[in-house]
Amino acid sequence: MADISPFQGVRYNPAKIGDLAGVICPPYDVISMEEQRVLHARDKHNFVRLEHGLTSGSDTPENNKYTRAAATLDRWLKQKVLKPEPSPALYVHDHHFQHGGKSFIRRGLIATVRLEEWNAGSIHPHETTLSRPRSDRMRLLQATRANLSPIWALYDDTGGQTAALLEAHTKGTPAIDLLTPEGERHVLWSIADEDVHRQVRAQFAGRSLYIADGHHRYETALAYQKERLSAGRGATGDGDFNHVMLTLVDFADQGLVILPVHRLIKGLAPPVMAQMKQRLGQYFELSPLPVDRLAFPAGDGLPVPARQDSVEGAMAVAGLEPGKLFLLTWNANLAKAVAGHHSKPSARLAAVVFHDTVVEGILGCKGVEDEEVVIDYTYDGRQAVEKVLKKEYQMAFLLEPVEASMIKAVGDAGDRMPGKTTYFHPKLPAGLVMRVIGE
16 A cells, blocks of 8 residues: 655745745756756756756765755755745645646645555556666765655546545645746645545555656665665664655646657668668558648647557658658567567557667667667657758657556556656656655
């Protein structure tokens, strides 16, 4: 069962920070080097200094972005720039945003969950992870001893019990109501009512959680827990490090937007490119689509003509012939190539098919980090095609977005999708509330 608890959050002190919109930031994994510099310049107290600080050529083991983050956190706490809440609370976060010309509101419940190994009971991943981000987050966690940004998890609120409970306790004045320079609005309520805490905990006791975003941070929290336990800390299971902060979003939330992550390829030798169309024909039926007829829905997903022709199982590829896309639909050989290697839900996913047939089958790469072949990612389908037309990349594979129900199905099957299969939009911000881990 999922063991959900309130926690004593740490938030920016409005008496010290006049403009909260200027100090929150995106999570580390979507902050580009340019955005990193912009955020640092935006405000001297911007949360990026903790979440994803700048590096320097003069960094040493004693002075680096991790030690500077820890020192900054300690200083901001002493200066009361960041201030602990007076008592444990649950937090309700309403994220207002625009996408595809439409307005959305996504509601999240910020709490802590007791850590458990993947698929050991109630917490399930849906994507594979890489060692480099885990190492980065581990060093930051060891230095700061804090959950700086929340992991994002999904749950099934059948019957709407939790939705009704939260709605009843978000009628008053929120703790935070801000509009970011990027046009997103964040509204945060703090619920300190212990009776509500008990009700929420009871509601989640019979539920499973499915990690949407933050797999690396969850695995880092597990590794940190083991490290602290091996040092003789918290053997009874009561230590703060036995829990991790997350934001819980209902699978049925109308603001749950999942974008596809398209694949861009370069570094292919001319003989490989010359055979690509024939090799793809081993696994797919190819149907040409003129680029000038394409209409991308909100810049993501497959083009409209492809969607009309696709029932189940399709991708589109640019780069096989100048000025054309080809719709790729599964054939019998593909089913044989994928069958037996994945669970039934995973075997239907375009990202799995791409990895098995293109990355491993055709290109012979053992992973997506090959020394010569470069595979990059974008959630903008139009941009992907344009990069091929401009010859910045040789090929672009356009994938359909993954349905939320598929994330649950893959998690329940104990399987994982390839990394960067889903892009949850927009990302949860860092800096609304954080959690300091005690000794």
